[in-house]
Amino acid sequence: MEREAPQRRKAVFLDRDGVVNSDEGRYYVHRLPDFVLTPQLGEALRRLRDAGFLLIIITNQSGVARGAYTLRDVEQLHDALRERLSAHGVALAEVYACPHHPDHGRCLCRKPQPLLVQKALARFGIDPARSYFIGDRESDLETARRAGVAGILVASNRGIAEAVEGIVGGRLERGGVAGQANPAPTCEHAVRSMKRHLT
Numbered sequence: 001m002e003r004e005a006p007q008r009r010k011a012v013f014l015d016r017d018g019v020v021n022s023d024e025g026r027y028y029v030h031r032l033p034d035f036v037l038t039p040q041l042g043e044a045l046r047r048l049r050d051a052g053f054l055l056i057i058i059t060n061q062s063g064v065a066r067g068a069y070t071l072r073d074v075e076q077l078h079d080a081l082r083e084r085l086s087a088h089g090v091a092l093a094e095v096y097a098c099p100h101h102p103d104h105g106r107c108l109c110r111k112p113q114p115l116l117v118q119k120a121l122a123r124f125g126i127d128p129a130r131s132y133f134i135g136d137r138e139s140d141l142e143t144a145r146r147a148g149v150a151g152i153l154v155a156s157n158r159g160i161a162e163a164v165e166g167i168v169g170g171r172l173e174r175g176g177v178a179g180q181a182n183p184a185p186t187c188e189h190a191v192r193s194m195k196r197h198l199t
């Protein structure tokens with residue numbers, strides 16, 4: 001009798017600014033007082049955790065390359081984020097940040113390049129076909145498409161509760177075969193569109 005290969009894990013990738021924390025009226029968020037979590041973030045992430053998803057943040061932080069703040073500032077925010085989320089019983093598997101900016105040299109990790117997502121896929125044994133990327137920009141969706149995960153576009157700073165409901169509650173149907181368009185936008189306020197980008 002053949003042994004079945006162990007099923008790979010699934011993950012929800014999250015953009016940071018505008019999705020995890022509010023960047024409304026803020027530019028280059030890097031100070032703790034400006035780091036305000038979006039509505040119901042802890043509860044939403046907990047639902048994803050309970051549904052078995054790894055939680056991974058993928059963020060462009062070009063303010064580092066531009067000298068607006070340091071990588072240490074970025075790490076301090078992320079330490080604070082982990083602490084706040086732990087109060088909800090939520091742990092992030094990893095936070096990947098690209099500190100580069102195209103004006104200061106090219107890199108391979110800045111979204112919409114998929115390298116940071118691909119690193120996570122490899123490191124944690126994640127199946128992209130069972131995974132999602134929640135972002136508030138087209139570049140997030142493009143990152144998702146290139147990495148082969150389903151992208152969900154949400155309105156900036158409004159919270160991800162509806163997107164999470166879509167994932168956990170099965171309202172964002174991922175059925176169909178690879179290559180078929182399957183938009184199924186059902187959460188019209190928070191989720192402006194969902195695109196299926198499987199290769």
Ligand SMILES: [Mg+2]
Pocket residue numbers: 015016017018019135136137
């Ligand atoms: Mg964003």
Ligand SMILES: [Zn+2]
Pocket residue numbers: 098099100107108109110
């Ligand atoms: Zn980079």
